[in-house]
Amino acid sequence: MRALLWVVGVIAGVLVLLGLLLEAVRWLVIIGLxxxxxxxxxxxVKGRQSAHNYPNRR
Incomplete structure (x- = not known):
């Protein structure tokens, strides 16, 4: 019985950490986009400014 509780506890901990990691990855993807x-x-904007500065050059 004690081994079953350990297994359930470890699996629950891994799932919580995996959920936190996936949440962090999702936010990193949003920030990256x-x-x-x-x-x-x-x-x-910089390209438009340089085009206005040099109108003869294309």
């Missing part, structure tokens, strides 16, 4: 969108927008 936001950062990627920000980089794309900044690159677009």
């Amino acid at each position: 936001i950062a990627l969108a920000a980089v794309i927008v900044l690159a677009f």
Whole structure:
């Protein structure tokens, strides 16, 4: 009986840690996507500014 409680406790602990890890990974993916969108927008804005600075150059 004691071994069964240990097994259930270990499995529950692993499931809790796995849930926390998956939650952290999900937030890291969301933050990464936001950062990627920000980089794309900044690159677009910088490109537009350089195009306005040098209108003869394409």
